Amino acid sequence: MGELGFFLGLQVCQLEGDTFINQAKYTKELLKKFSMENYYVASTPMSTSVKLDKDEVGQIVDITAYRGKIGSLLYLIENRPHILFTVRVCERFQTNPKQSHYVAAKRILKYLKGTQNVGLWYPNDSSFNLISYANANYASCKVDRKRTSGTCQFLGDTLV
Template identity: 75%
Template sequence: MTDRFQMSMMGEMSFFLGLQVRQIDTGTFISQPKYTAELLKKFGMYTCAEEATPMSESVKLDKDEDGQAVDITAYRGIIGSLLYLTASRPDILFDVGVCRRFQANPKQSQYTADKRILKYLKGTQDVGLWYPKDSNFNLISYFDPDYAGCKIDRKSTSGTCQFLGDRLVS
């Protein structure tokens, strides 16, 4: 009788819940290029011009009470799709969070900001998270509060970032 337990392998994981997982000798890379391409097609942005950043520094989004209303279902569809993408794209998390605030009554100015994020994704479809094998697993977190700093409703906002080893994860 053997005291070893053997388990059959189905092979290396390559996709998990829409995340593409590439495992190589030096580490693991997690990204969502297929989902990003489908997202761009779904919202008619697959052939759009690329942007270098997800949001312009000069754009200051506000309630825009007098702005032109847009289709709320389409706006929420973009936001929901972008939120799912943030699982492997912390670079868009802040910008998506800002745009998410306007889901109740979206205006054209906010919709334009959503489209800017999609244009940024057009040129960065292969961006993802890299976890090298030699990295440690110490969790380090930073918090930056901004008390009553939101210009829209004077609510407090804050920013956080978490590192697993020396890699940003959130």
């Protein structure tokens, strides 16, 4: 069958006994789909000064376009856990998105533009000790006090 190169949108690169998985091609296609190839690069997925809320007085945006962006970003979070929190925050406002939410989703895409080649590295010589971390914050969302939680698991030194 040969060496695995692409699988369900994941690029798999096997080098000298190590494996690197990323979604650079999908990210590039995503930026093209939303006409963001020529935008500037953001250094972080969300500004520290932004606190998203319901924004009752904000300008209404196209709900289909917003949901399309969020749905596309949700596909990336399995391989890019560093954007998980930001995408999940934006996901909360899919029923009634405003301009502030749309700008936050666009910033994630601008961040992805600069980090297209980021992925997960799996060295073959790491141990098989499974370590899991979990975190939950029950007070950070000022809108409805929904919890924000996350987990990550390491197999040896590698994030799975």
